[in-house]
Amino acid sequence: MSDVDAQKRASGEAAAELAESGMVVGLGTGSTAAWFVKALAARKLDVTCVCTSVATADLAAGLGLRIAELGETREIDLTVDGADEIGPGLSLIKGGGAALLREKLVWEASKRCVVIADAAKQVPLLGKFPLPIEVVAFGHKTTQLRLCDALAECDIGVAPRLRMKDGAPVLTDGGNVIYDAACGRIEDPAALAAALKSVTGVVDHGLFLDLADLALVGTVDGVIRLEP
Numbered sequence: 001m002s003d004v005d006a007q008k009r010a011s012g013e014a015a016a017e018l019a020e021s022g023m024v025v026g027l028g029t030g031s032t033a034a035w036f037v038k039a040l041a042a043r044k045l046d047v048t049c050v051c052t053s054v055a056t057a058d059l060a061a062g063l064g065l066r067i068a069e070l071g072e073t074r075e076i077d078l079t080v081d082g083a084d085e086i087g088p089g090l091s092l093i094k095g096g097g098a099a100l101l102r103e104k105l106v107w108e109a110s111k112r113c114v115v116i117a118d119a120a121k122q123v124p125l126l127g128k129f130p131l132p133i134e135v136v137a138f139g140h141k142t143t144q145l146r147l148c149d150a151l152a153e154c155d156i157g158v159a160p161r162l163r164m165k166d167g168a169p170v171l172t173d174g175g176n177v178i179y180d181a182a183c184g185r186i187e188d189p190a191a192l193a194a195a196l197k198s199v200t201g202v203v204d205h206g207l208f209l210d211l212a213d214l215a216l217v218g219t220v221d222g223v224i225r226l227e228p
Contacts, residue, residue, distance in 0.1 A: 003220065006218070007220075013039040018114060022047070023078055024048045024078075027040075027049050027050065027080070029056050037060055041060070048066050049068070078113075080113075080115075085121055086122045087126040093126055095132030099172065102174070104211075114214045114216060115212045115215045119219040132178050132179075133180070134172055134177075135147075143201030154186075158182050163178040214227055
């Protein structure tokens, strides 16, 4: 196992210790979140899980976890998920796994949100990781032009690129497409978030602001706790 994978595993296992029987637990998406799901299942708690993607639901079901759809349960007690970047104040970029909309819906329905990651994900300023933007497939090329204008309003002069895989656009579980904006530096995440959400055709974006209550970051010296 690589050092990075070991850090991901450590952070996921640390987060699993926060769960208690009787909780409704939100399960994130991605390689780090998968370690949390496995560790949670190993604890054999009486929990109900709300999943942020089909892939996570398949993993959780295979491990014997009880699954419910968002809205079928009471408020989610705890959501644990990974991130592509963790910036100041636990501002986040998420969406590298193309599940940002479902992730954000689950996060916003949760009492407590914990982000887990390896040490490389902690950054002094968001933006090096391309910002995912989920867009309605219909007319998405026109929406892309509007995205350029919204980014320019925030002094970011890049054109978002349609995410492709095997020669075809990547589709989210909701049937939308993803555009990635290589911003470089995001000086004002709140302003950028507002500008992107104002564009017709944009479903949501990967800026998760004022949502994380705690970060558990795996490092070579163990797991460290970060708070906003």
